[in-house]
Amino acid sequence: MSETRGRLNAWVEGIGLVGPGLADWPQAAAVLRSEVDYEPGRCALPVPPALPAAERRRTGAAVRVALAAATAACEAAGRPPSTLATVFSASGGDGDNCHAICEVLASSERFISPTRFHNSVHNAPAGYWSIAAQAMAASTSLAAFDASFAAGLLEAIVQAQASREPRMLIAYDTGYPEPLHAKRPIPDAFAVALVLVPERSARAIAQLTLALGDGTVECCANPVLETLRAGNPAARALPLLAVLAQRRAGTIVLDYLAPPRLLVHVECPA
């Protein structure tokens, strides 16, 4: 019983990404291939067009980046959003919303608006996504501090293999304002979404095979990208995304629990 049963793998069918100075996955891929310089900026927070107007107004940074990445990944994979079961993963909830609630609770008013309250749940992006996509399939929302991307990837691929159906992973985290920032120094939002399928499909771009093990966590060679990777738990995906952007084979050691690490073997068919 000491070995995993069968290979723990899945194919990447679509990628979506938004981050500081990174408008979308094609731009991020060009940066990760060193074709263009990375110019950090603030992360754009696009208003989710698929939400009803009332819901749209209530969205914060976490919902916006998660939905932007998820929408782009579905488009890249050519899959209707309504059909996909999802795994959301983030270290924490929306930083601005958390700060606003803590501030009002420390005041004499203590009135939390209903919107602030329902946006405070960790699964707010999953809830808004299901409404926007009309997706009634199973969805989970995970948290594993700095291990959140790897924990989400592991869960999504385990689910894809168990169900023999596609899964979408959406990993995201948002910036924390002061005074929380001093305690949790995440500077800005970042989100990445991967559509993962258990069998190779026409749009599949790479196969990921997972194993638990140990090793030194892969960093980004570019120091500015390394700052991004180290500064946002969702951006811990960057070394893996670089291999996918470069369409090469390789094994990446991802930041997971210490121990274990998550080893991701990537193969890109010609």
Place this chain on the structure above:
Amino acid sequence: MLHFVSYTVVTGLGRGVDALADALAQQRSALAPCRFETVQLDTMVAEVEGLDAAPLRADLAAFECRNNRLAQLALEQDGFADAVRAARERHGAARIGVFLGTSTGGILETEIAYRHRDPATGALPAALDYRRSQNSFSVVEFVRSYFDLTGPAVAVCTACSSGAKVFGNARRMIDAGLIDAAVVGGVDSLCLTTLYGFHSLEVLSATACRPFDPERNGISIGEGAAFVLLARGDVGVALLGVGESSDAHHMSAPHPQGLGAKMAMQAALQDARLAPDAIDYINLHGTATPANDAAESLAVSAVFGRPVACSSTKGATGHALGAAGAIEAVISAVALERGLIPGSAGTRTIDAQLLPGYRLRPEAAPLRHVLSNSFGFGGSNCALVLGRSS
């Protein structure tokens, strides 16, 4: 098949499974007027007594917060810690996962820290350890550290379905061959965010909540922790089915016809390869808001099409939010192993428009299969099917 190797629970009803079972058999409620912290709300809560006098193990003091104290208190009941240590000896530390549900984690520490900001800089007190208190993963890291476990671990934070969904995470990881056993459960403790938040949504009852009562007028919040050690085996209580779905309807209101809830129950029954007729008792989500109980009632009627013995135990335990699913999995295990259909503390009369099988009073009955419902904000639904191994 996966079974409950060991399980434990702490709620306002007391410490350990026997305290919970006795309270359920005697229809006791833990709800009392809220005197928690500095909260000034006209509501009832089910508070766990003695947490202030139950510090964390010295080597884990960095994890100090109410939520982790509650977790530790539960780990130390019912011989649970010994069972986990025996599993670690048997399988190895790397082969045991930890999957815990929580909604608010240790946010209370940050809420209090915001009252003690530096007047000049606005900085939070140096003592606040965000990672080991507020962060949702704190309780998972705490439990992992408590037992020196090194398998896969994650917090599931899907609001009030969290403590049920973790059973699915654990089973998938065991089925994938990554682990041999898992500590699953849920831990949620009282805090200001949920008390004032539910108050602002106008769903907090001023009196003890009255699930499935025609005069039900909202929830009563509780706190609690429940843990189950899951592994392959066929002794005692078996995890037979897990069903999950999304409402895709509203952030804080249920689908009015209970469509997502219905899908989750059907998925759990299909997963368990059981017909609806096989279910002898349903532990309802039953939060006691007018809309929630009505939607759940429609969903249950659509799935079962006959009166099934059912009740909500929220009037006894309060609604422990992210821990509720795990607490109610333990209540379902108690129901199976002790032949007890719990009643509905707080409910005076049964809403005739709702479920005809609803039980007001506890009764003895041999049970083979129990279904437990947990639904949360964001339209997150989970149903579990548990059975008694022959």
